[in-house]
Amino acid sequence: MNKLQIDIGSTYFKTNANGELNQYFRNFDISIYDDLQNKCSQLLSNYTKDEVSICSSANGGLSTLIIGVTTLFSLKYATNIAFNSGINIIDTILYSKIEEANTPTDVIDVVIVVGGIDGIKSKFDEKLINYLKDVNYQNIVYVGNKENRDFLNKNIDDLVILQNIIGDKLQVVEDELKEYLTNLYQADITGKEDIKKLYEITSNQIYSTPYIVNNALPKLKTLFDVADPFLVIDVGGATTDIHYSTDLVENKNIMTSSGYDRLVFKKLGVFKSRESLVFGAKSNEFVYELLDYLGVNEHILDEHSDEATVVLMQLAIFLVLYQVSKNHNDYVTLKLEILNSIVLTGGISKVLSDGDIDKIIKFFYKKILNYIEIPNIITDRNYEIWTLGIEEIYNAE
Amino acid sequence: MRVVTGVVGNDIHVVANRLIEISLKERGFEVFNLGVNTYLEEFIDAVIETDADLLLISSLNGEAEGWSRDLLFLKSRYDLDGVIFAIGGNLSVGEATQEELVPKYKAYGFDLVFHQVDLNEGLDSIEEALKANQKVEA
Numbered sequence: 302m303n304k305l306q307i308d309i310g311s312t313y314f315k316t317n318a319n320g321e322l323n324q325y326f327r328n329f330d331i332s333i334y335d336d337l338q339n340k341c342s343q344l345l346s347n348y349t350k351d352e353v354s355i356c357s358s359a360n361g362g363l364s365t366l367i368i369g370v371t372t373l374f375s376l377k378y379a380t381n382i383a384f385n386s387g388i389n390i391i392d393t394i395l396y397s398k399i400e401e402a403n404t405p406t407d408v409i410d411v412v413i414v415v416g417g418i419d420g421i422k423s424k425f426d427e428k429l430i431n432y433l434k435d436v437n438y439q440n441i442v443y444v445g446n447k448e449n450r451d452f453l454n455k456n457i458d459d460l461v462i463l464q465n466i467i468g469d470k471l472q473v474v475e476d477e478l479k480e481y482l483t484n485l486y487q488a489d490i491t492g493k494e495d496i497k498k499l500y501e502i503t504s505n506q507i508y509s510t511p512y513i514v515n516n517a518l519p520k521l522k523t524l525f526d527v528a529d530p531f532l533v534i535d536v537g538g539a540t541t542d543i544h545y546s547t548d549l550v551e552n553k554n555i556m557t558s559s560g561y562d563r564l565v566f567k568k569l570g571v572f573k574s575r576e577s578l579v580f581g582a583k584s585n586e587f588v589y590e591l592l593d594y595l596g597v598n599e600h601i602l603d604e605h606s607d608e609a610t611v612v613l614m615q616l617a618i619f620l621v622l623y624q625v626s627k628n629h630n631d632y633v634t635l636k637l638e639i640l641n642s643i644v645l646t647g648g649i650s651k652v653l654s655d656g657d658i659d660k661i662i663k664f665f666y667k668k669i670l671n672y673i674e675i676p677n678i679i680t681d682r683n684y685e686i687w688t689l690g691i692e693e694i695y696n697a698e
Numbered sequence: 699m700r701v702v703t704g705v706v707g708n709d710i711h712v713v714a715n716r717l718i719e720i721s722l723k724e725r726g727f728e729v730f731n732l733g734v735n736t737y738l739e740e741f742i743d744a745v746i747e748t749d750a751d752l753l754l755i756s757s758l759n760g761e762a763e764g765w766s767r768d769l770l771f772l773k774s775r776y777d778l779d780g781v782i783f784a785i786g787g788n789l790s791v792g793e794a795t796q797e798e799l800v801p802k803y804k805a806y807g808f809d810l811v812f813h814q815v816d817l818n819e820g821l822d823s824i825e826e827a828l829k830a831n832q833k834v835e836a
């Protein structure tokens with residue numbers, strides 16, 4: 302069948318026309334639709350609306366504020382579910398500190414309130430209601446214990462109440478919240494004027510890119526020689542996404558149904574987020590040793606050259622691995638020492654050579670983990686993961 | 699009664715943990731077992747999420763001596779009044795007696811301390827303490 306797939310990213314868009322790939326930098330002065338028409342009108346004219354499928358991560362994602370009663374259960378579970386639903390921007394507030402918490406200045410797309418297993422006393426009271434009075438939000442969802450539902454429902458307008466995400470064995474229960482957030486994200490993408498217009502070229506539903514990638518993971522073995530547990534690193538222009546086998550996580554309570562989790566580094570990208578990437582790199586204690594090892598000096602970070610882009614992408618890989626390693630206490634710690642495969646995808650796969658990638662991963666394993674052996678590295682040079690993800694979704698429909 | 703239990707730190711001795719879960723269930727507790735290899739912060743957070751009446755920590759290789767130093771700080775972040783904090787197993791890395799260890803662990807913030815004390819004996823005293831606690835609260 303004749304097929305055209307289009308992925309709209311924050312920095313560039315790519316097309317896959319029956320297996321032939323192309324990539325274009327976006328022109329931010331005009332709409333996505335006009336940009337596509339200018340650059341690919343010939344291509345577009347060869348396909349009917351039902352032959353075109355589109356996914357996008359260009360809307361920047363939903364902004365989320367999570368209010369929970371503990372860091373390691375309610376906040377962690379909700380954050381995990383939000384990332385897996387394709388959401389990038391997440392702020393959290395610990396309920397015991399809510400009276401000292403700042404009120405967000407921006408509009409929040411969705412507030413998530415969570416805490417407590419079912420069968421115990423309520424966790425939220427007037428303090429929550431008072432705090433919310435000053436928050437400007439579009440949606441609010443409660444996924445905490447049953448006992449609190451009536452009180453919150455009475456006091457918060459348009460509250461959506463879903464299944465408690467903390468099960469009675471303290472395990473995560475993701476289904477209802479994940480579905481809710483995925484739909485909200487979906488509605489957000491298709492509600493944006495810029496994206497809405499794209500329905501003039503496709504009659505298929507437009508999906509979010511992270512959703513597409515997550516769908517491809519269980520079948521990744523059909524594409525590449527990967528072995529579980531694996532890690533997919535997608536270094537983009539604005540953010541870097543990772544997707545990983547849940548076997549890599551220390552926390553035994555979070556078991557997601559697909560077996561894979563997603564995490565976003567929102568300030569790590571080589572174009573739009575270049576400045577914060579450079580800042581992050583400069584504040585890392587290993588950076589000078591790393592630059593030395595790569596045979597460059599720190600001035601390269603301020604240059605705009607092809608060589609600088611290569612180094613920045615290498616730094617991005619290093620920083621991502623560093624931030625999920627035991628050396629860095631963050632939202633998740635992955636057992637990188639048992640990792641079998643690393644798959645690289647996104648813009649990075651078009652720029653870095655096998656040698657460039659090998660070099661940086663060897664440095665990380667030797668320097669940070671003290672390992673000589675490194676995982677098997679696969680580079681998705683033809684965006685096959687994305688193509689597989691799209692096919693998985695449309696086949697399922 | 700709800701109880702959160704597990705083995706603190708990088709300790710992987712699992713046999714006692716299984717036995718404790720079984721004994722607690724037999725005594726009618728609702729048990730949230732976080733298993734081996736559990737950090738103090740996770741115990742505290744689990745107590746909050748479950749409104750547990752009791753936190754029962756084991757240490758078999760003695761690591762608790764190091765980890766427990768953070769307990770008062772972690773407790774200060776939440777309202778944990780009324781929760782009984784108990785710890786037992788081998789509570790020292792080297793040789794030490796119950797007489798030396800009890801004041802030390804109480805200063806860390808534990809209410810009940812059982813160094814090399816028989817499990818059933820320990821659980822009996824814990825149940826008594828819980829009963830006394832209920833009376834105070836009532």
Ligand code: B12
Binds near residue numbers: 708817
């Ligand atoms: C089996 C074993 C191992 C196995 C564990 C396998 C596993 N996954 O469970 C292996 C080989 C892996 C191991 C490793 C180590 N072990 Co080891 N191990 C033992 C051994 C022989 C038996 C433990 C056991 O299962 N006993 C059976 C259970 C039922 O009894 P229990 O553990 O004593 O628990 C009872 C009481 O402690 C009490 N209790 C426990 N918690 C609580 C809580 C409360 C509130 C109460 C009231 C009572 C209570 O009730 C329990 C049930 O009756 C003991 C020695 C011994 N004979 O006890 C050493 C022992 C526990 N190990 C010890 C050590 C030092 C280690 C290592 C550090 C050795 C090393 N240098 O590598 C490592 C540490 C690994 C780690 N990260 O934790 C020391 C601890 C020293 C100390 N601080 O007192 C011991 C005591 C041996 C010794 N005499 O030196 N070990």
